[in-house]
Amino acid sequence: MIDGIADRQDITLEELRILLETADEKSIGYLKKLASDKAHETYGNQVFIRGLIEFTNYCKNDCLYCGIRHSNKNADRYRLTDEQIMSCCESGYELGFRTFVLQGGEDPYYTDDRVCAIVAAIKEKYPDCAVTLSIGEKSKESYQRFFDAGADRYLLRHETANEEHYRRLHPKEMSLANRKRCLWDLKEIGYQVGCGFMVGSPGQTIETLYEDLKFIKDLKPHMVGIGPFISQKDTPFADEPSGTMERTLRLLSIIRLIHPKVLLPATTALGTIHPKGRELGIQSGANVVMPNLSPVNVRDKYKLYDNKICTGDEAAECRYCMENRMKSIGYQVVVSRGDFAG
Template identity: 60%
Template structure:
């Protein structure tokens, strides 16, 4: 398997059969080899700088009913909330004072935030913080809407594809949602000039090696600037409440493969990774990740944005989150930088 890992490192394209072999015939030795090589590549491209993104979870209303998600439309136990424009701007102010130069507005697909409301909000954030990047993560929209966000000043857009295989996608989502539409949204975002982020769940229900092969091939073709992957973690108020979580080992191995396949990619060590292991984010960085996303949302709403059970960092103030992560990164020889942290093209 080391030969296939070396070929990824040398930027060669693997066939479906080779991907299947690499993902099926793993050992602790090959996992460690991939992770060590990915750590080298991260340092070569980005040094030991770790970029922070200030995450603002501004609404947990969602029109969708994804079977794995705690804020799905059918969850009657979810305590719904929406932040006002002033509350969102206050989160940005706090974040800016703490050294954040990227804000991520993340929420469910909430029709309350019309195009006009979102465009107005984007304008205000970019006018007030022109040296900052603004990332949106608000789901599937029309090309017209994405274009309006881009023209208003949004720089990046996160839209995890979740799984690139249509049959697997259908097992995780209701019939009203389509794998092809999801992928097409990502292609449109790339076309419009967004730094675009895709990604998949690790260990989601019914996931097979063939599904994962499709994920890696799709990501290679899309060539996104950002990839977010994290372990599936069940939520008690979803149809998947009894399903087992994705593993730390799988997530770290796939992070490493992504870094080798897409050397310049912005790759987060996610909150979900930190949730399944106390040093999950540090291990993620040592496996090729170079982004962390502390929470800037008001403490009063953090426990309400519960996509999965046991989510960490629901009680800390923004400053505590930031300083805690700084210390954690320093302990593994890295440093958090006050920087927009843009994608480095070749």
């Protein structure tokens, strides 16, 4: 069955159910090995690093799962100055990062003009680097302006491709239709586009996961970011159980088999729920890691979920720790933009 999924680059609902529910360790071991081999076919033993800069934790939205949701009065809000952002890039560049990921809440302070100015400044100083934005839902015109300013990639997790499940996770002002519209607009403009979802979010079922995989097949994104749902104490989902590492690893492998050349991160959330989570993610078909370049004094304030790792590490510690972790399992962190190889 697993070979059939790899050959077809597709999966049925029943195949997904079997792979997510089976306790047969031999089958799951084979799934992960096949996915790892598939990643090697395109990218070898290379792991791409992205420098994550969490530049604002203000957000106008009130997503039920997120610790920086607008109504969370306990959040310690901050915005990095342009100078701080450039300083993060400077230290990151010296450490070998050639992709900078600007991630933040949907913060109205960052107008299109401000975002374009930041992107243009980074591209002017570091023309050999890729700039990735992860700043939420915007108009197609805004996305075009960011692209024209030099943005190369855009990450926007769709979170779920199922309408009812989307309603469970988001306030009524937000819509799945608009989220999908954003992703299609980004792709049409010419970005390298990333979508993704949390594994184990409240209301998620094997059926909704199957819809996620079908959406990934349709969109054909360049990147897919998945990680386990981890609750945050100041949200309506504070008491909901977290997603599991094992289901996340299986889904990483499945995504690699149905979309072989995708750029697939082993996320910080995966490392948060298990000390070797990121290594196990790489061994299950992932090929990207995203160490944090944000100033140490704000890292603990970007609380999408609780108990996030690496909040006290300096950028250099994150960089070299990651390199050593990957080397320990036979992989090489490479200094390059790490573009999609499709």
